[in-house]
Amino acid sequence: MIRLAGRLAALIGALMLPAAAAAVAPAAHQIRVRIEPDTRFLEGRDSIRFDAPRAATLVLSARFRVDSLVVDTRRIEVPDKPADGFQRITLPAARRIDLGWSGTLAPLDQNLDHRHTLSYAEPASGKQGTFLPSGSGWYPAVDESLERYSLELDLPADQRGLVPGRLVEERLAHGRYRARFEFRQPAEGIALMAGPYRIEERRVRTAAGNDLRLRTYFHPEIAGLASGYLDSIAGYLDLYERWIGAYPFSEFSVVSSPTPTGFGMPTLTYLGIDVLRLPFIRATSLGHEVLHNWWGNGVYPDYARGNWSEGLTTFMADYAYRERESPEAAAAARLAWLRDYAAMPPGDDAPLVRFTSRTHGASQIVGYNKSAMLFFMLRDRIGEAAFDRGLRAFWNAQRFRIASWDDLRRAFEHASGQDLAGFFEQWLDRTGVPELRIADAHAVATGAGWRLSVTLAQGAPAYVLSVPLAVRTAGGEITRRVELSRERGTAVIDLPAEPLEVALDPELRLLRRLAAAEAPPILRDAMLAEHPRLITPTADAAVEAAARDLAASLLERAPAERKPASMQLVVGLHADIDAWLAREAMASRPATLAATRGSAQVWTARAGDGHILVLVSVRDAQSLAALSAPLPHYGRESYLVFEGARMIERGTWPVKSWGQVLH
Numbered sequence: 001m002i003r004l005a006g007r008l009a010a011l012i013g014a015l016m017l018p019a020a021a022a023a024v025a026p027a028a029h030q031i032r033v034r035i036e037p038d039t040r041f042l043e044g045r046d047s048i049r050f051d052a053p054r055a056a057t058l059v060l061s062a063r064f065r066v067d068s069l070v071v072d073t074r075r076i077e078v079p080d081k082p083a084d085g086f087q088r089i090t091l092p093a094a095r096r097i098d099l100g101w102s103g104t105l106a107p108l109d110q111n112l113d114h115r116h117t118l119s120y121a122e123p124a125s126g127k128q129g130t131f132l133p134s135g136s137g138w139y140p141a142v143d144e145s146l147e148r149y150s151l152e153l154d155l156p157a158d159q160r161g162l163v164p165g166r167l168v169e170e171r172l173a174h175g176r177y178r179a180r181f182e183f184r185q186p187a188e189g190i191a192l193m194a195g196p197y198r199i200e201e202r203r204v205r206t207a208a209g210n211d212l213r214l215r216t217y218f219h220p221e222i223a224g225l226a227s228g229y230l231d232s233i234a235g236y237l238d239l240y241e242r243w244i245g246a247y248p249f250s251e252f253s254v255v256s257s258p259t260p261t262g263f264g265m266p267t268l269t270y271l272g273i274d275v276l277r278l279p280f281i282r283a284t285s286l287g288h289e290v291l292h293n294w295w296g297n298g299v300y301p302d303y304a305r306g307n308w309s310e311g312l313t314t315f316m317a318d319y320a321y322r323e324r325e326s327p328e329a330a331a332a333a334r335l336a337w338l339r340d341y342a343a344m345p346p347g348d349d350a351p352l353v354r355f356t357s358r359t360h361g362a363s364q365i366v367g368y369n370k371s372a373m374l375f376f377m378l379r380d381r382i383g384e385a386a387f388d389r390g391l392r393a394f395w396n397a398q399r400f401r402i403a404s405w406d407d408l409r410r411a412f413e414h415a416s417g418q419d420l421a422g423f424f425e426q427w428l429d430r431t432g433v434p435e436l437r438i439a440d441a442h443a444v445a446t447g448a449g450w451r452l453s454v455t456l457a458q459g460a461p462a463y464v465l466s467v468p469l470a471v472r473t474a475g476g477e478i479t480r481r482v483e484l485s486r487e488r489g490t491a492v493i494d495l496p497a498e499p500l501e502v503a504l505d506p507e508l509r510l511l512r513r514l515a516a517a518e519a520p521p522i523l524r525d526a527m528l529a530e531h532p533r534l535i536t537p538t539a540d541a542a543v544e545a546a547a548r549d550l551a552a553s554l555l556e557r558a559p560a561e562r563k564p565a566s567m568q569l570v571v572g573l574h575a576d577i578d579a580w581l582a583r584e585a586m587a588s589r590p591a592t593l594a595a596t597r598g599s600a601q602v603w604t605a606r607a608g609d610g611h612i613l614v615l616v617s618v619r620d621a622q623s624l625a626a627l628s629a630p631l632p633h634y635g636r637e638s639y640l641v642f643e644g645a646r647m648i649e650r651g652t653w654p655v656k657s658w659g660q661v662l663h
């Protein structure tokens with residue numbers, strides 16, 4: 001389930017409407033909504049007000065009937081609605097719109113997989129849970145407008161529910177649960193969640209002196225996890241208040257979902273029950289979601305000009321936690337980013353400035369990993385103090401506004417006193433990353449010590465880089481930064497002792513294409529491959545069918561009978577795989593895999609021509625069928641052993657890290 005954390009981290013923005021009309025004053029909704037999860041019935045009334053009279057288009061799901069519509073004081077006939085999709089109700093200029101609607105929600109499908117949930121925008125309800133995503137048309141949204149709201153929710157007594165915002169009051173009376181919420185900042189839509197929740201609450205005073213209400217809305221079967229989650233939320237709020245500035249809302253809640261989903265919204269995060277049970281969620285994804293209340297829901301990205309919020313959140317959450325762990329853990333995180341990048345076919349790459357939200361593997365590699373690496377390099381360049389000053393100034397200036405990469409750049413320029421136009425331009429606007437290498441290195445003895453000359457080379461057009469060089473000398477290791485702004489440049493370094501070996505950026509502080517020795521093949525190389533091919537040396541209908549299923553769940557593109565393929569997935573029984581390797585004159589089964597046999601073994605290899613091979617060697621067709629679900633979660637591994645669907649061993653091939661030996 002390792003990939004899940006990354007996926008969860010990916011979800012902010014998935015349901016957001018593009019904030020196209022920032023200049024227009026937000027619409028103000030006053031909504032009362034009654035939901036009966038037993039029958040999936042919803043009935044609502046909305047009173048929408050504008051600061052000044054304006055024409056508006058309301059967007060409502062076609063599953064609802066408009067019961068009444070009054071524009072200012074005039075009753076309006078509602079045009080016929082389409083059979084499905086959305087009804088768009090265009091109205092003349094007005095200051096106030098009153099609309100009543102009702103209908104039946106979709107049944108909640110607990111079997112949806114996560115990828116499906118991401119794109120699934122139907123408002124759905126059931127006894128186990130109700131989820132009405134913003135953008136699903138469950139209330140009459142004002143098209144192309146940010147929205148403020150006050151909302152009163154009416155549910156059966158055994159249900160609890162919420163929307164993002166401040167809880168103003170709640171009461172249990174006459175067999176009903178009622179709660180009223182307010183969201184005063186301009187928001188990008190309203191999402192509503194309900195379920196048979198147990199609520200745990202804690203009040204905390206934060207570092208900035210705010211009194212906050214922290215809550216968990218958990219299904220009874222995970223109610224025991226509540227206090228641990230409340231502890232973690234309090235810890236993250238404290239961390240980010242001290243780092244950035246005061247938390248901009250009055251509460252934060254963690255809400256459980258009966259579907260394996262993961263969404264972040266202002267003031268809350270909505271995570272699957274099984275996800276919340278995973279021990280690492282509190283340590284990683286939760287902090288990421290809390291931080292989105294600053295980046296994403298506190299300052300809105302300018303989607304038309306690129307989404308900076310995922311990269312900055314990944315850098316200050318997921319990556320920052322690794323840095324606190326140890327320098328080695330942080331370097332391993334950077335290696336994982338660069339390895340993922342190296343696995344991406346060049347045709348899938350795109351400039352970071354074009355990233356808006358995660359839609360497939362490649363967009364995550366650019367929008368999250370490349371973006372986070374940009375912030376890492378920026379901090380290296382301007383120093384931690386200026387970096388943090390820039391963050392705080394950006395937050396103070398842009399709270400509840402739409403901000404672009406340019407606004408971020410200006411904040412860091414002001415904080416550092418440096419012109420960063422070239423830095424941002426080369427990492428945002430260009431496709432690809434530098435391909436750097438040591439073209440030549442030699443040393444001569446001088447009277448006082450040694451003089452080392454290192455010639456660096458990169459592709460055209462050149463990036464402007466400050467390249468870390470590590471030199472292993474007879475007297476220890478020395479690191480120097482070398483400026484490179486052309487396709488080729490020679491640096492001269494005076495050393496007190498004889499240099500023995502020189503390595504280019506061994507700590508992986510630069511976003512660059514890893515050399516083959518630095519990027520041993522991992523499963524992700526196969527998953528993203530441009531021209532995959534499936535080979536099944538076992539002639540057995542059940543094995544062949546299971547092999548096709550595995551290819552469908554593992555690969556982003558369907559395999560084809562194409563030559564040359566950029567990747568080969570070879571699937572068969574143990575003896576057939578060994579025979580195939582011998583016939584193709586390939587290296588035999590790695591010794592690492594001999595000790596633990598398991599029911600299935602999977603490993604990556606590089607063929608003589610450089611293309612990637614993935615070998616899947618199984619005991620029988622059943623062992624093969626068991627791999628389809630778990631295997632796609634292990635993109636960062638080079639080899640795995642399974643017993644049934646359970647992974648019992650995994651690892652990556654060793655990286656050759658040190659560089660050129662000097663003679």
Ligand SMILES: [Zn+2]
Pocket residue numbers: 008009010011012288292310313
């Ligand atoms: Zn995120």
